[in-house]
Amino acid sequence: MANTQQDSGEKTEQPTPKRREDSRRKGSVARSAEVNSAVILLFSLLVLQVGGSAMAARLSNVARMLFARAGSLQITTDNLQGYALSGMSIILMALLPLALGIMIIGIAASAAQVGFHFSGEVLRPKFTRMNPLSGLKRIMLSKQSLVELLKSLMKVAVIGVVAYNAVRGLLEESVTLADGDPTAILAFLSRSALALGMNVGGAFLAIAALDYGFQRYEHEQQLKMTKQEVKEESKMQEGDPQIKGRIRGIQRQIAYKRMMHDVPKADVVVTNPTHVAVALKYDSSKMHAPKVVAKGAELIAKRIREIAREHGVPIVEDRMLARTLYKSVEVGQEIPEKLFHAVAQLLAYIFRVKSMNAGLAARSGN
Numbered sequence: 300m301a302n303t304q305q306d307s308g309e310k311t312e313q314p315t316p317k318r319r320e321d322s323r324r325k326g327s328v329a330r331s332a333e334v335n336s337a338v339i340l341l342f343s344l345l346v347l348q349v350g351g352s353a354m355a356a357r358l359s360n361v362a363r364m365l366f367a368r369a370g371s372l373q374i375t376t377d378n379l380q381g382y383a384l385s386g387m388s389i390i391l392m393a394l395l396p397l398a399l400g401i402m403i404i405g406i407a408a409s410a411a412q413v414g415f416h417f418s419g420e421v422l423r424p425k426f427t428r429m430n431p432l433s434g435l436k437r438i439m440l441s442k443q444s445l446v447e448l449l450k451s452l453m454k455v456a457v458i459g460v461v462a463y464n465a466v467r468g469l470l471e472e473s474v475t476l477a478d479g480d481p482t483a484i485l486a487f488l489s490r491s492a493l494a495l496g497m498n499v500g501g502a503f504l505a506i507a508a509l510d511y512g513f514q515r516y517e518h519e520q521q522l523k524m525t526k527q528e529v530k531e532e533s534k535m536q537e538g539d540p541q542i543k544g545r546i547r548g549i550q551r552q553i554a555y556k557r558m559m560h561d562v563p564k565a566d567v568v569v570t571n572p573t574h575v576a577v578a579l580k581y582d583s584s585k586m587h588a589p590k591v592v593a594k595g596a597e598l599i600a601k602r603i604r605e606i607a608r609e610h611g612v613p614i615v616e617d618r619m620l621a622r623t624l625y626k627s628v629e630v631g632q633e634i635p636e637k638l639f640h641a642v643a644q645l646l647a648y649i650f651r652v653k654s655m656n657a658g659l660a661a662r663s664g665n
Contacts, residue, residue: 329518333507576600
């Protein structure tokens with residue numbers, strides 16, 4: 300018993316689609332912020348490498364123009380705001396391609412991890428997180444905090460080693476620039492900074508890939524369910540088996556009462572002779588073919604025969620036809636074409652008997 304209780308509390312079952320959808324709706328997805336940071340860093344460095352000279356030239360032209368006109372500019376309280384806005388607009392236009400690119404690549408990096416998904420659940424305030432003691436416990440003692448600490452230490456160590464190796468190689472090359480002109484020194488510094496950034500960005504991207512794999516693993520572990528949770532979710536979606544059984548029982552009772560209510564309206568009851576009974580009705584103005592209004596076996600067949608006798612509905616014994624109707628036609632359905640001939644002969648006989656009885660009754664009344 301103890302082992303059974305223990306097993307029921309272990310999360311051994313794979314998450315159901317509903318569990319995944321509920322988690323996604325609440326904003327709980329496998330996502331690594333490191334991936335976004337690494338991709339944005341590498342993209343920014345790539346943009347600077349490709350178009351950095353053009354941006355720098357544009358900004359330098361603006362600076363050169365300002366310095367050339369510095370002596371003739373009349374700065375007052377009235378035009379200071381205009382100069383400031385003009386300078387800011389020039390700088391923004393120069394940096395706009397970089398800013399737009401960073402925004403697009405950031406959205407693409409997030410979409411690559413979790414798809415285009417937005418959840419308002421994460422924006423709702425949770426008052427349980429406002430308790431300082433709970434927050435301190437979450438920070439100091441949680442597994443997530445330990446993982447984040449180890450991840451930060453690994454980032455510092457790996458990026459530090461990569462940066463050190465890159466800088467050491469650049470220092471050896473920088474010795475040759477001691478007698479170089481300022482232009483060559485500036486070009487070397489910019490080239491070296493980009494190379495250093497690309498090396499660090501590559502290492503950062505590798506760490507981000509490992510972190511994303513870990514986040515996916517942790518997310519899957521958190522989504523796992525116990526066997527009891529799977530059963531409860533199945534009950535919620537499909538309904539409690541006991542309740543469903545009760546509903547089916549009520550539905551059978553209603554169908555039984557409706558069926559017995561229609562027996563007196565039948566034109567004939569076909570029997571086999573005691574095991575099966577099928578009640579048929581035909582109205583040429585409303586039906587294309589005779590219809591089964593009631594059927595049953597054993598006790599239900601007996602009850603159909605009793606009601607038929609009480610209301611004067613003819614009962615005809617035809618073993619083959621009764622069994623065929625019982626097996627192949629549901630209550631409320633018209634008979635199939637293959638049975639038209641047999642049923643038509645039967646109904647013709649019943650209608651002739653009814654007509655003869657009606658004629659005899661009329662003559663005896665006169």
